[in-house]
Amino acid sequence: xxxxxxxxxxxxxxxxxxxxxxxxxxxxxxxxxxxxxxxxxxxxxxxxxxxxxxxxxxxxxxxxxxxxxxxxxxxxxxxxxxxxxxxxxxxxxxxxxxxxxxxxxxxxxxxxxxxxxxxxxxxxxxxxxxxxxxxxxxxxxxxxxxxxxxxxxxxxxxxxxxxxxxxxxxxxxxxxxxxxxxxxxxxxxxxxxxxxxxxxxxxxxxxxxxxxxxxxxxxxxxxxxxxxxxxxxxxxxxxxxxxxxxxxxxxxxxxxxxxx
Ligand SMILES: Nc1ncnc2c1ncn2[C@@H]1O[C@H](COP(=O)(O)OP(=O)(O)OP(=O)(O)O)[C@@H](O)[C@H]1O
Ligand SMILES: [Mg+2]
Numbered sequence: 502x503x504x505x506x507x508x509x510x511x512x513x514x515x516x517x518x519x520x521x522x523x524x525x526x527x528x529x530x531x532x533x534x535x536x537x538x539x540x541x542x543x544x545x546x547x548x549x550x551x552x553x554x555x556x557x558x559x560x561x562x563x564x565x566x567x568x569x570x571x572x573x574x575x576x577x578x579x580x581x582x583x584x585x586x587x588x589x590x591x592x593x594x595x596x597x598x599x600x601x602x603x604x605x606x607x608x609x610x611x612x613x614x615x616x617x618x619x620x621x622x623x624x625x626x627x628x629x630x631x632x633x634x635x636x637x638x639x640x641x642x643x644x645x646x647x648x649x650x651x652x653x654x655x656x657x658x659x660x661x662x663x664x665x666x667x668x669x670x671x672x673x674x675x676x677x678x679x680x681x682x683x684x685x686x687x688x689x690x691x692x693x694x695x696x697x698x699x700x701x702x703x704x705x706x707x708x709x710x711x712x713x714x715x716x717x718x719x720x721x722x723x724x725x726x727x728x729x730x731x732x733x734x735x736x737x738x739x740x741x742x743x744x745x746x747x748x749x750x751x752x753x754x755x756x757x758x759x760x761x
Contacts, residue, residue, distance in 0.1 A: 515568035543705035546715030583655030
């Protein structure tokens with residue numbers, strides 16, 4: 502990445518701890534990260550190291566104890582971040598249809614009528630080429646459909662940055678593969694800067710421009726890896742030499758990290 506480009510997202514010297522039963526638990530320490538416009542970054546790291554905390558800090562859901570997080574705004578000078586969580590069942594309102602769940606973030610702005618929210622929800626689905634049962638309630642939808650609803654909802658305000666926290670972890674293998682393709686397609690269409698947490702190394706590499714490997718808690722940067730694969734990604738790339746080498750490098754470093 503060119504060093505004279507200003508990053509879209511920059512984290513510097515982040516420190517974050519939680520109080521747990523009167524004890525201080527340091528979760529992120531001396532954490533720096535730069536992400537550039539339109540990049541797809543995957544984050545991979547040991548269990549409980551602080552991955553979700555990192556995403557929540559970027560989203561502004563929680564505050565850091567120290568350090569700075571700078572985000573460059575998009576063309577309309579609006580900083581907007583979309584976030585997708587692992588647990589789609591907890592993320593969707595069960596009493597709302599698919600379509601009315603997608604329009605939810607617009608309600609917070611208090612300036613859109615129900616009709617306008619629906620219009621915009623249709624529009625984002627059309628733009629992203631996502632097919633969903635719009636009148637169904639969450640209990641009537643499959644896991645994949647529910648998570649796609651969450652992704653469409655995260656995209657409705659045309660965010661500068663899309664954050665995904667293990668979005669496909671609860672899905673079966675077949676659905677997961679098709680969701681990876683859909684996410685790749687959405688990213689290709691919108692060029693939204695994307696930060697994707699995954700416990701699955703193949704998925705993490707397959708989708709990303711760069712992979713960030715974290716250390717055990719307190720998390721800091723263990724290593725960055727450039728993914729040497731062309732786009733669009735194809736499944737057959739997973740058996741090619743550059744991919745296999747990168748996967749081995751990441752996993753070796755990961756093992757040494759968790760073995761510490
Ligand atoms: N609100 C909180 N209060 C106290 N401790 C917390 C809180 N949130 C997270 N933790 C602790 O901070 C550490 C990091 O949590 P976090 O959820 O960020 O890790 P993670 O890498 O996302 O974990 P996982 O691999 O399970 O997804 C864990 O030990 C967790 O128990
Ligand atoms: Mg997590």
